[in-house]
Amino acid sequence: MGLDDLIISLLTDHTVRIVGAGALLMGITSGVLGVFTLLRRQSLLGDAMSHAALPGLALAFLLTRSKESAPLLLGAALAAWAGALAVIAITSYTRLKSDAALGIVLSVFFGFGLVLLTVIQRLPTAAQAGLDKFLFGQAATLLQRDVATVGVVAVLALGAVGLGWKEFKLLSFDPAFAGVQGFPVRLLDVLLTSLVVLAIVAGIQTVGVVLMSAMLIAPAAAARQWTDRLSTMVILSALFGALAGIGGVILSSVGDSLPTGPAIVVCASILVYGSLLFAPGRGLVWQRLVTSRRQRMVRALRVLAQLYWLGTQHGDPLRPHPAGALRALVGPDVQASLRELAARSWVRRLDDGRVALSPEGLAVGRDFLVETEPVLAPGTPESGERTA
Amino acid sequence: MTQPLSEPTLAIEVSDLTVAYRDRPVLWDVDVEVPAGVLMAVVGPNGAGKTTLLKAILGLVRPAAGTVRVFGQPLKAVRRLVAYVPQHRDVDWDFPTSVLDVVMMGRYGHLGWFRRPGSRERALALAALEQVGMRELAHRQISQLSGGQQQRVFLARALVQDARIYLMDEPFAGVDALTERAIVKVMRSLRAAGKTVVAVHHDLQTVREYFDWVLLLNVRRIACGPTNDVFTEENLRQTYGGRPVILEARRT
Numbered sequence: 001m002g003l004d005d006l007i008i009s010l011l012t013d014h015t016v017r018i019v020g021a022g023a024l025l026m027g028i029t030s031g032v033l034g035v036f037t038l039l040r041r042q043s044l045l046g047d048a049m050s051h052a053a054l055p056g057l058a059l060a061f062l063l064t065r066s067k068e069s070a071p072l073l074l075g076a077a078l079a080a081w082a083g084a085l086a087v088i089a090i091t092s093y094t095r096l097k098s099d100a101a102l103g104i105v106l107s108v109f110f111g112f113g114l115v116l117l118t119v120i121q122r123l124p125t126a127a128q129a130g131l132d133k134f135l136f137g138q139a140a141t142l143l144q145r146d147v148a149t150v151g152v153v154a155v156l157a158l159g160a161v162g163l164g165w166k167e168f169k170l171l172s173f174d175p176a177f178a179g180v181q182g183f184p185v186r187l188l189d190v191l192l193t194s195l196v197v198l199a200i201v202a203g204i205q206t207v208g209v210v211l212m213s214a215m216l217i218a219p220a221a222a223a224r225q226w227t228d229r230l231s232t233m234v235i236l237s238a239l240f241g242a243l244a245g246i247g248g249v250i251l252s253s254v255g256d257s258l259p260t261g262p263a264i265v266v267c268a269s270i271l272v273y274g275s276l277l278f279a280p281g282r283g284l285v286w287q288r289l290v291t292s293r294r295q296r297m298v299r300a301l302r303v304l305a306q307l308y309w310l311g312t313q314h315g316d317p318l319r320p321h322p323a324g325a326l327r328a329l330v331g332p333d334v335q336a337s338l339r340e341l342a343a344r345s346w347v348r349r350l351d352d353g354r355v356a357l358s359p360e361g362l363a364v365g366r367d368f369l370v371e372t373e374p375v376l377a378p379g380t381p382e383s384g385e386r387t388a
Numbered sequence: 389m390t391q392p393l394s395e396p397t398l399a400i401e402v403s404d405l406t407v408a409y410r411d412r413p414v415l416w417d418v419d420v421e422v423p424a425g426v427l428m429a430v431v432g433p434n435g436a437g438k439t440t441l442l443k444a445i446l447g448l449v450r451p452a453a454g455t456v457r458v459f460g461q462p463l464k465a466v467r468r469l470v471a472y473v474p475q476h477r478d479v480d481w482d483f484p485t486s487v488l489d490v491v492m493m494g495r496y497g498h499l500g501w502f503r504r505p506g507s508r509e510r511a512l513a514l515a516a517l518e519q520v521g522m523r524e525l526a527h528r529q530i531s532q533l534s535g536g537q538q539q540r541v542f543l544a545r546a547l548v549q550d551a552r553i554y555l556m557d558e559p560f561a562g563v564d565a566l567t568e569r570a571i572v573k574v575m576r577s578l579r580a581a582g583k584t585v586v587a588v589h590h591d592l593q594t595v596r597e598y599f600d601w602v603l604l605l606n607v608r609r610i611a612c613g614p615t616n617d618v619f620t621e622e623n624l625r626q627t628y629g630g631r632p633v634i635l636e637a638r639r640t
Contacts (some may be wrong), residue, residue: 039483166504170493174479180446180472181497181549228484228529 006254016253019139019206022147023245023264026203026215029154031241032161033199034220035234036192039172044099045087045193047213048106050200052083054113054209057134058120067131069146073153073201076134076209080197083109110209137208137261139249150202157198160191161234168192169230206245207261215241218268225279244268300340301368303330307347307357308365317365320348320356398460399424399553399584400445405454407440414440418454418609422586424552427579428601429589429615433628436606438588439475442555445586446472458553468497471551475558476538481530487541488513488526494548509548516544519577521570536567543574554578556587572598595619 011017037046056079060072083105090101120131133141161168170178171188179185196216203212223237248264255263277285306329311317327334338355341347346361357365400422407415415437422428430438443449445456447463458466471494491513492505499505517523520540525533533541539559546554554575560568575585575598586603589595595602595615602618604610604627611618611627 039480041480163502166496166499167501169485170496173483173485173490174474174493176443176448176474176478177472177493177545178496179448180467180470182467183496224484228531229486230484233484 013253015140016249018144018147019142019253019260020246020249022139022142022150022206023249023260024242025147025150025154025245026206027219027241027243027245027264028238029157029199029202029241030212030215031219031223031237031239032158032234033196034216034218034241035223035230035237036161036168036172037196037216038220038224039230040192042196043213043217044102045084046196046200046216048087048102048109049080049083049197050204050209050212050216051106051113052086052109053077053080053200053204053212054110054134055079055116056082056113057204057209058113058116058131061120061131062116065125069143069149069205072134073149073204076204077197077201079109079113080200081194084193084197113209133208134204135208135210136259137204137206137211139206139252139260139264142205146205150205153198153202157195157202160195164188164191207264211261211265214265214268215244218265218272219244222268222271222275225275225282240268240271244271296336296340299333300337303334303337304341304346304357304361304365305368306330307355308362311357311362317362318357318359320350320354322354324353326355397424398422399426399458400586401457401460402441402445403455403457405441405444405456406452407437407444407449408452413452413607415444415451416607418605420603420609420612422553422584422601422603424459424584425579425582426584426601427575427599428584428586428603429595429599430586430603430605431589431592431595431619431627432605432610436627438605439557441605442472442557442586442588445555446470468549469552471546471549471554473539473542473546473554473556473559475561476535476542477562481533481538483530485530486526487517487522487528487530487533490530490541491516491526491544491548494545497549512548512550513544516547517541519547520544520574536563539563540567540570543571547574551583553584553586556585558588558590560589560591592624 009016034043034046037043053076056075056077057072058075059079060075061067063075064071086105086109087098087101090096090104091098096104117132130138130141167178167183167188170181170183171185171192175185175189178188199216200212203215207215219237219240220233222240223233226236227233244264244267247267248260251263251267252258252260275283277283280286303326306326307321308317310321310325310329311319323334323338326338330337338347338349341361342349344360345358346364348356348358350356398421400420402418402420405415405418405420406413414435418437418441420441430441432438440449444451445458445463447456447467456463458470463470488510492509494516495505495509495512499509514523514526517526520543522537522540522544525537530538530541539562543556543559546556559571563571575587578585587599589599596619600615601613602615603612604618604623606627606629611623
């Protein structure tokens, strides 16, 4: 199958289109809300909440005995909410810190959910088959109805973020200052947490409760690498979430029996690691490059300063000096620095191995020495005799 | 003893304020009257409840007992009249936003729910940045600021709140001499405009120079009044738990 056949088949295949729409909505919603959880350092709260959704799903099924998505998702939302409340209650009424509270809530809720799932498996009816798809998600079983539900949830969540943009931004940066200005901080906190619940609900059928937290963390963490503006970060994060969602769907429809949920999370992880390494400014590779370039430059400027100083000692700043004399003053790696300086034509290298400042180099040396004299003036005793 | 002033208008009136964290009282039965138009220092050792007092006045902590009135009214009714400069270490400066953006946050209360800041807010924020000497850094990412610059950004943010009372939590902590001078200048211009400033202050040497009113606090109120009357060796010794506090050079 050629690439264009593949694209055509993806675009026309009904299942792929439905699943793709579901993954897209999931990716955008969790990308946007993930930015706020990341910035408020609540990424692990998102993890606990998504795990906590499982018993809610199971209880909703036990009550309704149907796999209709709306009641199941309502149950999931309520349980995720209860999980968040439990974390808050434990941290504020006991001496346990938030890491312990998150661990307790995650394992207790999730464990209870697994027990309920086992109970459900043993029911005599056939309706229960496949409820465990909510563990790791099973996008392939998404129906048009399900996607419509997810669509409503996504629109609600994104609309609320757009409406309360200023308030959520202030809450995330400086909640005390929001309180000083009369905004109800507790209410805003509850509201934002509810929106995260909506994002979890939007993704639970596609990636499942176990992997959902990755979708709240990964796109936002990747987006943070590329920008220093909140609005840009939100847009990028939504984009990354959508990309991961679509990428995962394509991967799983091409690959043999590759499950969609994990494929989506793999795509999201690739985006994160790529961004951590290569984003300009914050990426590790970038920082390493900048650091080594700066250090090379500082070493070169030290050599320039020595040349300038030697020149002033002899009353002629442009006078050539043997490179050996510089090596004695600056150290063995003087050649690399001289190449750097020559490349900027701050230094002329004569055929006899001597080097001299160029007029541009002289100007740079003067500026540089005036600005950084205390640090970079030569450490020899004579330097004390230099007059300004 | 203390000369009672001719019944001044009180900017802040704290009565019988008690605040406890768990079972430990941080403030015990504190009364404070801050006349309008003074520059008041809140002085006391670590753990004396200075920050808690500011937060109680701002309604950020719930007192176990006592009342706070601002210009004779409960805080809720006059919130817009009180601006706040928190310690600059209180927030995450790696947040993705710019200096100008943070300063505009001081207008959010005036804007109310859902309304976005516009050109008016921008102009006010730029003017406030000018006042604290940070106009050129308006578009800088906040993670690139020094401690002193962070403090000045918070001061500018409080200025755009356009309040009548300014509460500042250790505005001089960790700032260089240049920033300290800039902040003092702003404080004085606030007083000249008839505003009231209350600042938690640690440097006993500069209290007389910067402030005309002092509250000495150590869980209980030790003394409160004009600096000349209240800022005495005896009161300081009491504030700092009986140990003598030397006020060298400033008594000349």
